[in-house]
Amino acid sequence: MSTHVVQPGWFTVNVFNRAVSWLTRRGVSIWGSRVLAVRGRKSGQWRTTPVNLLTVDGQQYLLAPRGHVQWTRNMRAAGGGELRLGKNVDVFTATEVADDDKVPLLRAYLKRWKAEVGVFFNGVGPDSSDAELRRIAPDHPVFRITVTN
Template sequence: MADSERITPPWWLKPMNKVFMTVMRLGIVKDGPMVLTVPGRKSGEPRSTPITPFTVDGKRYVVGGFPGADWVRNARAADVATLTQGKRTERVRMVELPPDEARPLLRAFPTLVPTGVSFMKNAGLVTVGRPDEFEALAGRCAVFRCDPAS
């Protein structure tokens, strides 16, 4: 995916993410979403965003919902990231997958992360939310594997 392809997120997304992350940090939301924190690629300051990882064959993955999203570009530049869920924190390496490896994971995404379907519809990336529509996003939407950091 070229960095030139950017979809502008809705105006309310960043404020809503901040509220959602606060709720998650308080432990109100227990399962599913996590807070991903990576250093900013220019400032080096920690940047956080909510994500919903999913597991396939014992490995955890996350999909970038907007081509060119800041968190995706920061994750590409970072050596390590932090995943937080409630009081639990873990350091991970964000390994971006090439399109061929991303396709089957994107195909499984609507089943494994049903809350992500409406998000991707609202972004204009899919219309109906069928697995083949998600699979077609390979190379356009980043897919990362979250490996434990040593």
């Protein structure tokens, strides 16, 4: 398994993520934003972070542009969590997508959010070849979301 992680900077943690989370908690989705809540794999406490919810062919996905970060590790351990938008809370289970199946999902994600997260994909974009997208697939966990409530 890849250990690729791009840590967020001060501005992202203290300004951008807080602003997006604040708006999303109040029901204002910024380009598909949700607040992901997942139980910590060690503490069992709820951990939250803003995420971009990707929908492809009617199926929902969470993709980690920064790589194998804390929420992805917690998701693997918990097997699901909650997606929050305002007062709406969707409880879900999560299934990790195999690297070979990520290419169309990476392409769709980059097509929608490249301006926001493209820097984390090492020069690969929505117009890159399937081979280039497959090459970076191990660095970016993807989870298929199934809402259970």
